[in-house]
Amino acid sequence: MSRKTLWVFGIILAAMALFLVMASLSLYLFTRPSRIEVRQNSVLEINLQRELPELPLTTPIAQIFERDSVSVIDLDRLLRAAAKDQRIAAVYLGIHPLGNSWAQVEEIRGFLHEFRQSKKKIYAYLAVDMASEKELYLASAADEIFLNPDAGLLINGLMAEIGFYKRMMAKLKIEPQFLQFKEFKSAENFTREKMTPEFRSMLESILIDIQDRFVQTVAEERKIEAARLRELIKIGIAPAPLAIQEHLVTALGYEDEIQSKLMVDKSGGGKEYRSITASKYLKAVEPSRRAKQRVALIGGLGPIVSGSSDEAWGNFMGGETMAERLRQIRREKDIKGVLFRVDSPGGSAVGSDKIWREIRLLEKEGKPVVASMAGVAGSGGYYIAMGARKIVAEPSTITGSIGVIFGKFNLRGLYEQWLGITTDQIKLAENADIFSSVNSLTEQQKNQIKAWMEDIYNSFVRKAAEGRGTTFAELEPKAHGRIYTGSQARRLRLIDEVGGLTTAVGLLKRELKIPEQDEIELVLYPKPKSFWQSLLEGDLFKISTPSHSLDAFFGETRQTLETPSPWLIAPEVRIY
Secondary structure (H helix, E strand, O other), rough: OOOHHHHHHHHHHHHHHHHHHHHHHHHHHHOOOOOOOOOEEEEEEEEEEOOOOOOOOOOOOHHHOOOOOHHHHHHHHHHHHHHHOOEEEEEEEEEEEEOOHHHHHHHHHHHHHHHHHHOEEEEEEEOOEEEEHHHHHHHHHOOOOEOOOOOOEEEOOEEEEOOHHHHHHHOOOOOOEEEEEEEOOOOOOOOOHHHHHHHHHHHHHHHHHHHHHHHHHHHHHHOOOOOHHHHHHHHHHEHHHHHHOOOOOOOOOOOHHHHHHHHHHHHOOOOOEEEEEEEHHHHHHHOOOOOOEEEEEEEOOOEEEEEOOOOOOOOOOEEEHHHHHHHHHHHHOEEEEEEEEEOOEEEEEEHHHHHHHHHHHHOOOOEEEEEEEEEEEEEEHHHHOOOEEEEEOOOOOOOEOOOOEEEEOOOHHHHHHHHHOOOOOOOOOOOOOOOOOOOOHHHHHHHHHHHHHHHHHHHHHHHHHHHHOOOOOHHHHHHHOOOEEEHHHOOOOOEEEOHHHHHHHHHHHHHHOOOOOOOEEEEEEEEOOOHHHHHHHHHOOOOOOOOOOHHHHHHHHHHHHOHHHHHHHOOOEOOO
16 A cells, blocks of 8 residues: 555544544534523423333433433422422423323322422313323323313223234234243234133223223312213213313313413513423432432333343343343442332343342342332233332232243245245254244144243242242232232232332332431432443444345344243233
């Protein structure tokens, strides 16, 4: 290579490095929070829509794309601060279509009720065309509810839908082969055309439990008869005039009319509406002083896999990753306990067991763990929580599902009749093809897998019984793969208390013998990274390069389908 070429190459590299530094610096300056002023008599504006994340974002790259994001934990913190802040006069709560679960709505309602103890008012505005039960359930925690004159309330009762794919499988020439422990574990979507009687009765009991709570709560807070609310549910739709007539809302109006009610006198004469958004107020709130006792706050969020998970981009919980984080907490001497926030439908049996083991080791180390269940903590989600000293769940949390499921598909018909792919095999042992994607299980192979699943199921029940301080014989009838609401699980002693983060923190203080009035410092894990730390570690420029080869696609898909994996996964329940 000539000297001239080397010079050109060097200049290009230097220019790229300079560009990278300048871009990073610009990004840092763009995202760096400026000083935020909170004026006297300000209204804290909280707009809730889609789904709030459970925990604060821990990486700068995620914070860049979700700059105005407020987590459930953040919401608790900012409402507690606003209750004590003399500069905050009231809260404006804008309620848009919600993506949060019923349990998470209950959690937020709890925060709002705690704020109202300060005697400051909450004004809710239903910013939707048709507010459903969930939006009304949240709004009813406010002092006053406003509804657009052209909007309405869709209070038509709860329902759950489950899709079944047996006919589709038949058309595609795919033979599904699923085994489960036990009768409540799955809706058997791939092998049936409708629910089993057992699954239907279980789902119906969950819907009744949640709807009864909705009726009693809204009736009490809106000061109407529960029987009348049930009659309105039979009607289904309450247009704005009917909603005001039945006292389901306080007034019909617009956002600017709420602002007019909250105007204050200006120093130079006239009136003005002073407000601050939740994300800005959160930045303005002074961090709490370091308390005498520090406890870890860690989230077990998303479906569980056995390996690792990417904290920056992943929506899965890796058993290896979570186990390492818990080991880190165990090694840190100044961390005295753990608040374990769980929102997971479960997944890998091995991944779940790795996390459970680390929870038990924390307990043996003398660091109490309190699990706080969010929207769902079922099957593997319950498995990872059951090793904790105490378990807390909201009344509508979906939990339980102590059972195991296994499934594979015979794709030979799809390959041969639809895709024109033929397969030939050489076997050196009778069962070498047990997990092949082009063979069905023999009866002998099914029995082998059932025996394996029974061992996993019995281990699950035994560990749950140990964690709940009972016997296998007493707990096993409550298992059978059945899911419960938090209130049902409390009656069955599958959890300790009904409540949210406040309840969980209270229990953790009790276990650590900390006076109720004393503060504890919650240390988030994984610990948030600074912008420069994330830059130096390459998080900002990580790029995943998936293979685009058709052959690679089929290879990856085939490997996934052929991997033998029993799953601790709760059936998906979508409540409308």
